[in-house]
Amino acid sequence: MTTVRESTTGRVSRAPSWVPVAAWGFGLVAVGLGAAAIVAVQADPLSRVLGALSAAVGLGALLWGATSLSLNRTPTPRAAIGTLFVGMGFAVALLATAPGRASILAVALLLALGVTVACGIVQGTRHPSPRSSLWGLVGAATLVTIVVVPALGVCQGAALLDADGTVLPVLTHDGH
Template sequence: MRAPLWVPIAAWGFGLVSAALGAAAIVALQADTLSRVIGALSVVVGLAALAWGAAALTLDRTPAPRGAVAGVSAGVIVGLTLLTTEPGRASVLAIALLVGLGVVVACGILRGRRHPSRSTSLWSLIAAAAVVTIAVVPALGTCQGAALLDADGTVLPVVTHGH
């Protein structure tokens, strides 16, 4: 079974956003233990998605398609759970993109099961990477911004420790 070439690229975008959401939940100044644990789960899901995308491109097939769909589903649930934790500092834009990329990856894997993809060109790989990059980079910035929000809505200063 071989999913289209854009599926591993979308999985990389999913993994980057998931890892960024998790990192923001872990390092947020007002994070409690629960949000840090859920953040760590989000980082693990993100790293797994990055590894799966690399394996899919390296092997030139779709490894563990059921496990990949289950992992994407778990990542979406973990991401949505971050919105409900105290202090609830997850970026809504990043969560929306996470859900969207999760749907794209799952649908691409299911499409590959029914209609295996033939080889594609380097240009389609570049186009897929460009589209995912255009969508993911702003979401990564909002993850950091959400981690720096104070309870009253003001942005906390970033303190450097220069000597």
């Protein structure tokens, strides 16, 4: 007895409307972590390289989310999932660098958003969403804003910590 598999070549992968917005949240946190690692006072070359790579993955996630919404489909689902996991690896590696300028809260949020986006992409590949929902976008944007804005604040706070746990002053350039 032989079975015939259904061809997936004609089927369009369309993730739910909240997935691109969650990808934007992932991208914003990845860029924030990367920027904090690059400009931290005690940053070593490894943390700066990891920071640049994290920022690049974050910018890619922002671009992917915009492309997904504009095309009304999920572009390159496998590459997107792979890039998400690479970005999560960079974030975890930032925790292990010598200065340790990554915020644990921001990395935990990045991991949660990455897994959420990956699950949404897989869901859209297996069961394409019929159309985008305005309420889904509004709800996702609200939720992502509520969790991402504090994470971006702690990214900056982690970059300004000195080795003894005190916060370094932000120098102003008044009169220059």
